[in-house]
Every structure is written in structure tokens, then in C-alpha cells.
Amino acid sequence: PPAFDPQPKHWGSKKLLKKAKRARADNENGRGEAEKESERGNALSGFLTTAVLRDSAREKNIFIHGKLADQEAVVILEKTPIREDTLAEIFSDSRLKLDMKNDIYSTYWLQAPPHLNEIKTTVVCPATEKHVNKYKHQESFLVEETWDDYQSITLPYIQEQSFSVQWVHNILEKKAEAERIVFEDPDPEAGFVLLPDFKWDQKQVDDLYLIAITHKKDIGCLRDLTSDHLPLLQNIFQKGKEAILQRYNLPASKLRVYLHYQPSYYHLHVHFTKLGYEAPGCGVERAHLLADVIQNLQSDPQYYKTRTLYFPLRADNGLLGRFKEAGRL
Numbered sequence: 001p002p003a004f005d006p007q008p009k010h011w012g013s014k015k016l017l018k019k020a021k022r023a024r025a026d027n028e029n030g031r032g033e034a035e036k037e038s039e040r041g042n043a044l045s046g047f048l049t050t051a052v053l054r055d056s057a058r059e060k061n062i063f064i065h066g067k068l069a070d071q072e073a074v075v076i077l078e079k080t081p082i083r084e085d086t087l088a089e090i091f092s093d094s095r096l097k098l099d100m101k102n103d104i105y106s107t108y109w110l111q112a113p114p115h116l117n118e119i120k121t122t123v124v125c126p127a128t129e130k131h132v133n134k135y136k137h138q139e140s141f142l143v144e145e146t147w148d149d150y151q152s153i154t155l156p157y158i159q160e161q162s163f164s165v166q167w168v169h170n171i172l173e174k175k176a177e178a179e180r181i182v183f184e185d186p187d188p189e190a191g192f193v194l195l196p197d198f199k200w201d202q203k204q205v206d207d208l209y210l211i212a213i214t215h216k217k218d219i220g221c222l223r224d225l226t227s228d229h230l231p232l233l234q235n236i237f238q239k240g241k242e243a244i245l246q247r248y249n250l251p252a253s254k255l256r257v258y259l260h261y262q263p264s265y266y267h268l269h270v271h272f273t274k275l276g277y278e279a280p281g282c283g284v285e286r287a288h289l290l291a292d293v294i295q296n297l298q299s300d301p302q303y304y305k306t307r308t309l310y311f312p313l314r315a316d317n318g319l320l321g322r323f324k325e326a327g328r329l
């Protein structure tokens with residue numbers, strides 16, 4: 001396969017490029033901020049660990065709750081995949097310490113050059129209790145939600161309790177991540193912004209993960225969709241796939257394109273991940289293929305306002321408590 005080039009080859013429009021350049025210059029949350037941050041030194045040096053929320057030897061990550069300058073914070077540390085294009089440098093420029101040798105078998109500790117040994121680090125600060133709970137390892141329960149349940153239990157809960165979507169508005173208004181945008185259709189009705197998900201380090205396409213965020217701000221989730229939204233959904237599907245082919249050389253047959261129900265953030269967005277990469281939340285109990293959503297709405301304009309939907313909730317999710325109180329679990 002061709003070498004993966006993380007530099008943008010294609011932008012949605014010249015206007016977007018100009019806008020992004022402007023944003024880069026004065027953006028408080030975007031790249032400007034990233035540069036200022038690295039000049040300031042290690043912002044995590046004062047981080048005090050309160051508890052390990054979860055860790056996985058197989059996934060090579062750890063989710064930590066702690067305090068950063070007296071504010072609650074969650075820090076996620078994750079080892080990144082070893083890229084084929086770095087192998088030559090790893091073999092030639094590393095230090096190698098023998099661990100053990102037995103007949104034809106030997107193991108070593110290889111100390112790679114620092115730039116090939118980085119840990120992807122995600123910081124949520126200030127973090128709410130809901131963030132802390134979200135990242136804890138917890139038992140899950142499958143919930144069965146009728147349209148009536150949605151209206152009487154789920155909707156009131158998400159109106160009171162859902163995560164802020166300020167980060168989404170920052171992206172749409174080019175106040176953050178403007179330089180990361182891969183494609184934009186600026187149409188206010190059918191338009192969207194396509195950019196790398198913050199779980200993806202963009203260093204290899206094997207775990208490609210982008211999200212398409214709608215310009216329309218009044219669609220929260222699957223339950224709000226009717227056939228009126230077909231032009232929007234078809235536009236995201238078509239142009240999202242085209243942009244990914246052009247930028248990452250990955251055809252539609254290699255993509256898993258889906259929506260989450262329930263999502264964490266109630267502003268409509270579509271996940272584009274590489275087929276074969278087991279992204280968190282890509283299982284059948286949470287992911288709804290965009291192709292299926294489109295067909296369901298074509299055959300019944302009110303499909304998502306009539307069907308019972310199933311989704312998993314973690315043990316201390318407040319919505320699970322509401323379903324229990326209502327005798328629905």
C-alpha cells in the first residue's frame with residue numbers, strides 16, 4: 001500500500017483553507033494553543049493521581065482520575081501502534097539489551113529513539129463526575145427503549161444531564177481544530193465538517209477514525225431523524241466516503257460508517273472507522289450503520305419514532321437508574 005502521508009492533500013475549498021489559516025493565527029484552542037502549550041513545558045508534571053479508573057494490558061492503555069492544579073481531571077495514556085515506515089529507524093537507532101537467550105530463542109528490551117516511543121495522551125480538565133464514571137470499567141446492561149420510553153424517560157434525562165457540546169460548536173465555528181478539518185460542506189441544511197476523531201493519532205490508517213459533524217444544531221440523535229433528513233444523511237455518506245478516498249486512499253469497501261445510539265454527545269455526528277479496527281462502541285448493541293439508517297428512513301419516514309431501540313448502559317449511568325425507577329428494567 002502507498003505510504004501514509006498525514007499532510008492534507010485536499011481541502012474542501014479555498015475559502016476553508018483561508019478560514020483555517022486565520023483560525024490558526026488567533027485560535028485560542030487549536031494549533032496555536034498546542035504550540036504555546038509545548039513551549040510552556042510539561043503541563044502534566046503536577047498531576048496527582050486519585051484512582052486508576054481502568055487499564056488494559058491488551059489495549060495498552062490506562063485511564064486515570066486525578067487533580068491538575070486543583071481541578072478534577074481524567075488523563076488517558078495509550079501506547080500507539082508500531083508503524084512499518086519507522087522499522088528501519090527502530091532497528092538502526094535503538095539500544096538493545098538482552099533479556100534472555102535459550103537455544104534459538106532470545107528476548108530483548110529495545111530502547112527506541114524518543115520520537116518513536118511516544119504515548120498518546122488525552123486530558124479532560126476540568127472533568128465532571130460524569131466523565132469520571134464514563135471511563136470507569138463497569139458492568140453494562142442492555143436497555144429496551146420504546147418510543148414512549150424515549151419521550152418519558154430518555155429525553156427528559158438527556159435534556160437535564162448530557163455532556164456539553166461546546167467542543168462541537170468550537171469545531172463548527174473554527175475556534176478549535178480548524179487545521180485538522182479534512183473536508184467541509186458549508187451548506188447550513190445538508191452540510192457537515194469531517195475531521196479526525198480525537199481518539200485517532202493519524203499516524204497510520206489501520207485505526208482510521210474520523211467524525212462528520214452536522215452544521216445543523218437541532219438534531220440530537222437517531223430518534224430525531226425522519227425522512228426529511230435523508231438529503232443530509234446521503235450527503236454525509238457520499239461526500240464523507242469521497243473525501244476519505246481522496247485524502248487517505250481508502251475506498252468505501254474498507255469503511256464502517258455508523259451512528260451511536262445512545263451517543264455521549266447529542267449533536268448529530270457520524271463515525272467513519274476503518275473496517276477491521278475494533279473502535280470502542282462499534283458493536284451491534286450501539287452502532288447503527290448509516291446505510292441501514294438511510295434505508296430504514298426511505299422505507300418508513302417515521303422509523304426512528306416508532307421502533308423499539310436497544311442499547312447498553314453502564315451500571316452507574318443515571319439513565320439506567322431512570323429506567324429502573326420506571327419499572328422498565
Ligand code: GTA
Nearest residue numbers: 076078122134135167196197198199260263264265280281
Ligand atoms: N475531534 O474534542 C474533540 C472530541 N471529543 C470531546 C470527543 N470526540 C472528539 N473528537 C474531536 N475533538 O468518537 C469524539 C469521541 C467520539 C465522538 C463522539 O467524538 O472520541 P459519541 O457521542 O457517540 O460518544 O461520539 P462516545 O463514542 O461514547 O464517546 P467516546 O468518548 O468515544 O467514548 C466511548 C469509549 O471510548 C469510552 O468509554 C472509552 O472506552 C473509549 N475512549 C474514549 N476516549 C478514549 C481515548 N482517548 N483513548 C482510548 N479510548 C478511549
